[in-house]
Amino acid sequence: MTTSSLDTPVAVLNQTPVDAEYLKWAAARRRRMWRRRILPALGIGGLLALWWAVITIFEVKPFIAPSPWAVVETLYAKRAVLLDNLIPTALEAAGGFLLGNLAAIIIATIFVHNKTLQDIFFPVVLMFNAIPLVAKAPVLVLIMGNGMEPKITIAALVCFFPTLVNMVRGLESVNPQAMELMRVLSASKMEIFFRLRLLNALPYLFSALRIAASMSVIGAVVGEWVGATVGIGAMILQATFNFDSPLLYAAIVMSATLSGLFFLLVTVAERLIIRWHPEDASH
Amino acid sequence: MTTSSLDTPVAVLNQTPVDAEYLKWAAARRRRMWRRRILPALGIGGLLALWWAVITIFEVKPFIAPSPWAVVETLYAKRAVLLDNLIPTALEAAGGFLLGNLAAIIIATIFVHNKTLQDIFFPVVLMFNAIPLVAKAPVLVLIMGNGMEPKITIAALVCFFPTLVNMVRGLESVNPQAMELMRVLSASKMEIFFRLRLLNALPYLFSALRIAASMSVIGAVVGEWVGATVGIGAMILQATFNFDSPLLYAAIVMSATLSGLFFLLVTVAERLIIRWHPEDASH
Amino acid sequence: QGKAKINMQLGWIPGVNQIGEVVAKRLGFYEQEGIEFAIQPGGPNIDGVAIVASGRYEVGQVSSSPSVMLAVSQGLPIKCFAVGAQKHPFTFFSLAKNPVKKPQDLVGKKVGIPSTAAILLRALLAKNKIAEKDVTVVTVGSDMAPLLTGQVDVVTGWLTSTTALKALGPGRVDLTLWDAGVQLYALPYYATHATLEKQPKVIEAFLRATSRGWHHVKANRDEAADLLIKEYPNLKREDERAAIDVMLEYALGGMAQTQGWGTMDPAVWQSQITTYSELGQFTAKTPKLEDVISLDALKATAAARTKVA
Amino acid sequence: MSAVMNAAPAISCRDIGMRFFTERRDVTAIKSLDLDVAQGEFLTLLGPSGCGKSTFLRVVADLLEPSRGKIEVLSGTPQAAREKRDIGFVFQDAALLPWRTALQNVELPLQVGKGASRKGRRSPKELLELVGLKDRANAWPHEMSGGQRQRVSIARALASDPKILLMDEPFGALDEITRDRLNEEIRKVWKETGVTILFVTHSIHEAAFLGQRVLMLAANPGRVREIVPVNLPEDRTLDIRETPEFVQLTAHLRRVLETC
Amino acid sequence: MSAVMNAAPAISCRDIGMRFFTERRDVTAIKSLDLDVAQGEFLTLLGPSGCGKSTFLRVVADLLEPSRGKIEVLSGTPQAAREKRDIGFVFQDAALLPWRTALQNVELPLQVGKGASRKGRRSPKELLELVGLKDRANAWPHEMSGGQRQRVSIARALASDPKILLMDEPFGALDEITRDRLNEEIRKVWKETGVTILFVTHSIHEAAFLGQRVLMLAANPGRVREIVPVNLPEDRTLDIRETPEFVQLTAHLRRVLETC
Ligand SMILES: Nc1ncnc2c1ncn2[C@@H]1O[C@H](COP(=O)(O)OP(=O)(O)OP(=O)(O)O)[C@@H](O)[C@H]1O
Ligand SMILES: Nc1ncnc2c1ncn2[C@@H]1O[C@H](COP(=O)(O)OP(=O)(O)OP(=O)(O)O)[C@@H](O)[C@H]1O
Numbered sequence A, B: 001m002t003t004s005s006l007d008t009p010v011a012v013l014n015q016t017p018v019d020a021e022y023l024k025w026a027a028a029r030r031r032r033m034w035r036r037r038i039l040p041a042l043g044i045g046g047l048l049a050l051w052w053a054v055i056t057i058f059e060v061k062p063f064i065a066p067s068p069w070a071v072v073e074t075l076y077a078k079r080a081v082l083l084d085n086l087i088p089t090a091l092e093a094a095g096g097f098l099l100g101n102l103a104a105i106i107i108a109t110i111f112v113h114n115k116t117l118q119d120i121f122f123p124v125v126l127m128f129n130a131i132p133l134v135a136k137a138p139v140l141v142l143i144m145g146n147g148m149e150p151k152i153t154i155a156a157l158v159c160f161f162p163t164l165v166n167m168v169r170g171l172e173s174v175n176p177q178a179m180e181l182m183r184v185l186s187a188s189k190m191e192i193f194f195r196l197r198l199l200n201a202l203p204y205l206f207s208a209l210r211i212a213a214s215m216s217v218i219g220a221v222v223g224e225w226v227g228a229t230v231g232i233g234a235m236i237l238q239a240t241f242n243f244d245s246p247l248l249y250a251a252i253v254m255s256a257t258l259s260g261l262f263f264l265l266v267t268v269a270e271r272l273i274i275r276w277h278p279e280d281a282s283h
Numbered sequence C: 001q002g003k004a005k006i007n008m009q010l011g012w013i014p015g016v017n018q019i020g021e022v023v024a025k026r027l028g029f030y031e032q033e034g035i036e037f038a039i040q041p042g043g044p045n046i047d048g049v050a051i052v053a054s055g056r057y058e059v060g061q062v063s064s065s066p067s068v069m070l071a072v073s074q075g076l077p078i079k080c081f082a083v084g085a086q087k088h089p090f091t092f093f094s095l096a097k098n099p100v101k102k103p104q105d106l107v108g109k110k111v112g113i114p115s116t117a118a119i120l121l122r123a124l125l126a127k128n129k130i131a132e133k134d135v136t137v138v139t140v141g142s143d144m145a146p147l148l149t150g151q152v153d154v155v156t157g158w159l160t161s162t163t164a165l166k167a168l169g170p171g172r173v174d175l176t177l178w179d180a181g182v183q184l185y186a187l188p189y190y191a192t193h194a195t196l197e198k199q200p201k202v203i204e205a206f207l208r209a210t211s212r213g214w215h216h217v218k219a220n221r222d223e224a225a226d227l228l229i230k231e232y233p234n235l236k237r238e239d240e241r242a243a244i245d246v247m248l249e250y251a252l253g254g255m256a257q258t259q260g261w262g263t264m265d266p267a268v269w270q271s272q273i274t275t276y277s278e279l280g281q282f283t284a285k286t287p288k289l290e291d292v293i294s295l296d297a298l299k300a301t302a303a304a305r306t307k308v309a
Numbered sequence D, E: 001m002s003a004v005m006n007a008a009p010a011i012s013c014r015d016i017g018m019r020f021f022t023e024r025r026d027v028t029a030i031k032s033l034d035l036d037v038a039q040g041e042f043l044t045l046l047g048p049s050g051c052g053k054s055t056f057l058r059v060v061a062d063l064l065e066p067s068r069g070k071i072e073v074l075s076g077t078p079q080a081a082r083e084k085r086d087i088g089f090v091f092q093d094a095a096l097l098p099w100r101t102a103l104q105n106v107e108l109p110l111q112v113g114k115g116a117s118r119k120g121r122r123s124p125k126e127l128l129e130l131v132g133l134k135d136r137a138n139a140w141p142h143e144m145s146g147g148q149r150q151r152v153s154i155a156r157a158l159a160s161d162p163k164i165l166l167m168d169e170p171f172g173a174l175d176e177i178t179r180d181r182l183n184e185e186i187r188k189v190w191k192e193t194g195v196t197i198l199f200v201t202h203s204i205h206e207a208a209f210l211g212q213r214v215l216m217l218a219a220n221p222g223r224v225r226e227i228v229p230v231n232l233p234e235d236r237t238l239d240i241r242e243t244p245e246f247v248q249l250t251a252h253l254r255r256v257l258e259t260c
């Protein structure tokens, strides 16, 4: 008996003859992908329609909530200003996202490797997280001034805790068997971390990053309320103060779009990084 | 050969003779439990000491941050007022916690069972989550008036998204083998949900609940800034306005303690519910 | 070289309330006084007093005079050295169909007010001998919508917020806090004791330049609006242009007509302190007048500030 | 055996094929498979690793849809059979639910699905005793040895009362003594209940001892190599393995397997 | 065999005992075990399910600390041996990392641990070919059959070059033909490298064919039942299984096992 008789026939796909079975699978796959693109658009479209319907049917006054049409007009009319203000907010949110999540990942790493430190410092982090912004803001401005730094820090603080909690759990929940394997190979803690724990934590991490994508934008916007003249947060403040509800909603649409974009980036990153899962895990 | 020769000798513990090996294990176990209690106290104690040291060494002015001693004094002197104000905030936070997480769990359940609905509505939820409170709060007050309801709603909204994201992932990440088992048994979606998905999602859920424990208190406090005369949030606002930094910090300590309490409750609930894990999963 | 720095920390975001400073900065008035000037914005989460008090920035401006009294009462080492508005524009707004024209009209009304401003209503009621139970207080955010939706009969706000007031329509009825007998200042400038004592010349220079700025605004309103938009492009020119006219009434009206921009009356301050003290607002200690304000800089610059006028 | 053959077949496959597509690959697990399994038949499956045995059982149990061909189970679609709870499955790996103790895992089929009320002849406790785990009824899966876990999963499959029992190397992790005993037990269950059994094994002896026919699959790609009838008396005890017929049969199976 | 016995034993156990405590239970997995394994010895372990075979291997590999007794591995503590990367382990379930393809899983030992540079005689690709998985090198674990996964884990254990190889039912999920071939291969590897092997199996034939001695464990509680020396020539081919000595040996092992 030769070894090759054990081998399974595997065709690399670009050489596959185009047969009926393949076409069927490819068609199903294409359908799935289109659904994934069209349905969200449908959802957003439905939301707009609902908004419009509520405004019209209940005759909601424009100072409570403007019609989507007025918001779209404002978005178009003020596109230049809105985009100019989006840029600093996007930078702050992105900076906070990176910083906050990085810090959370690093601290989760430390916690997982040193249970004593975790037991001691987790409550400290918890308490610190519970301090509202009003108390942290003066200290931040005192230390960092009025540039982008305090806004980035606030966005980072807002992302930090959820990622920390999820990451600690992800890093801890490794398969005991895989852990034994690493131990037998005398893998260093570093190797166990990079080749086992981190990969194992990815589903938890990406879950956290999805949350953080949304939170970091909110963090940046709120951060701008600590003293800023540009940015979506400043615009929101301005618009609220002036009762300019179309502008307020336009600014909110901008920040929500930014959140959505971040979320999309995280989703795409996840799809690119986690390649080893069954294609349709949940059916 | 009789069957019984296959059986492993299993002693039920309360009948175990008190031997050296058992005592060794029991002692190690007791030590672990004490560590888990003492170390967090150490952490909080250390935090206080650090706070005090920073205040003293850098001569931090009391209006930036008061000394822990001044805060303790205030906590004691105003204990009645603080407790009176803690109650509504605790109720709001608890209500928001329950409501927000329940809603998240229910919607996650719907999403997991209907991918189309998920594809359509997840972006909607995402956008909705990205709307800052300044825009949502007036509408909430308009609809619900000035009672506890809008505060509970805000706390719920704040909890909702992280739990939704984690819960969807938890419910989806079931072991494919277990799913096949359920399918062979023709389990209904309901049975699959309660006997497989939900139990499988518990680690993700508890991770989310830990986040929510902290968030719901923040949500309730922020909710109180929109229009409340009682509650820790109102106190914080008042103390800030009055430059009464010892009172501000005392109020923050109260809210942080509330966060910590919620967190503790979640941790205890987790330990009571998830009983099937190896005792020391991460060694 | 030895150019003095002045960072002015606001308690709110900058706008038409700071147009005098913006114009002075843009036209180089500060430079000519040897000052390097910048505005540091505040916001809902930061009033800036602690930041100035700790020496991070040189001067500050808050929205209303009570903040200064309360801060001084808590021992923050600051003093007010000038005010930006001669009367406080805080106003009770109602609609023509259910008007509140004088304090007595408040009886039986539902008043929507932010929790931190509730004290102003109490002061008003006390001054006019109206029992607090005769008025229903509803805590709202800084939002006028409840008036329009009928949830309350009265809302509060600033008469200078011209854009916001457009929402209430032309049939609006105003009752200002000032006219109702509670006389507060708005937009007070403050600095630390140390700054006031060690660098009086710098503060004086700052006052001179700022005063010049405000007078320039009065004389060149359209240009001022343009400069403001250049500094803060997010603002809407026509809104700000309309607001300038109202704001100038407050900045350069009243006592400022005779004693120059920025001037303030110690008697008004003393009555504020008394009112707040009577209402039990000083949880720490009741501050003395000389702890709250310092008239030295105003006195030293009186000539310069009135000359332009 | 000829008697049972008269009824409609329990499983009937015509030109079943199964391919797994992924973005990068196209794996043919089963090329083409024609097969009839009579009602009440005991069919054992032998074949090299990766020849599609598990895949075939999954297709029968409606866990996979074949990429081509036609399959009938109990004169209906696999789905219908599955939904009527006519199918029991012992998975290649135990697939215990980690949050259930041994006993609770065995009880699962009685708590779930439309046929939950359809009890097997033996209670979960009796089944645990049958597989020698009475004393570990309250152990969590992570506290059990590999063989113990597999035994729990066997007990679980027996707990419901399916018409078709699909067993994927159920005794792979068991020592020969336990295995022999369970071999006898499973034949007893089969005789008592008349259930149709498809039994994947890697042991030639087991395949011969248990089955009425042995389906031999070849790999590369998966296909039927030969169907070997087992001409041994229906009443078999372990001693039968010493008979010349048995030895001859296993020698034949081994020879065929070597060319798979 | 007597030659290697002169050196210090590779593994030496004195009164090893292992109990698992939990809040509710106290399970004695191994009561007491005394054993010396010579350097370069091939010891096979036979015993009923749950008798502590896996537990014992785990103790040797320093994955569990025995609750009593003294164990020396390569004249040091198990920990020292493990940290010197002298121990290789094939787990009872494949324990592949799901984010690594077959080939990447085999490469793991060469990328991890202090001994990462210590290469085996064969490259990961050659090892995959040895276990018949050359063509599936790029498959993810979830795309492989049970037997294929197990073969990957065998290749992985051979990729490093340990002094002691602990194999926990490595061939359990393999068909007899592949198993026979790998039995011959593993003996070849053993002879070439002089590695000490502890090999758990449920197949009496495998235990006899592979081992120099067979350690028979009894369950309830786990303990040594008998150590059976295998008096077969060192050069063994599969034909040896037809010899009377072999048949006699396996019959003896079976008899002992029946009383375990
Ligand atoms: N973590 C644990 N907690 C409690 N009991 C355990 C634990 N691990 C193993 N046991 C028990 O210890 C005994 C020995 O287990 P072990 O896995 O060593 O058996 P084994 O000989 O490998 O069996 P098998 O052939 O079935 O794999 C079993 O009865 C098992 O239930
Ligand atoms: N999801 C999948 N994606 C790609 N290939 C797969 C998938 N599942 C199985 N295969 C391939 O299909 C073939 C048949 O697999 P199957 O599990 O049916 O084998 P088997 O006969 O049960 O083998 P074993 O005896 O090793 O369990 C194998 O080559 C396997 O690699």
Ligand SMILES: Cc1ncc(C[n+]2csc(CCO)c2C)c(N)n1
Pocket (backbone or CB within 6 Å): A241, C012, C017, C044, C063, C114, C142, C157, C158, C161
């Ligand atoms: C310069 C300036 N400061 C304050 C207000 C009054 N005000 C309106 S909204 C708001 C925020 C309250 O949370 C405040 C303080 C004003 N009109 N102009």
Ligand SMILES: [Mg+2]
Pocket (backbone or CB within 6 Å): D053, D054, D055, D092, D168, E145, E146, E147
């Ligand atoms: Mg298989």
Ligand SMILES: [Mg+2]
Pocket (backbone or CB within 6 Å): D145, D146, D147, E053, E054, E055, E092, E168
């Ligand atoms: Mg084992």
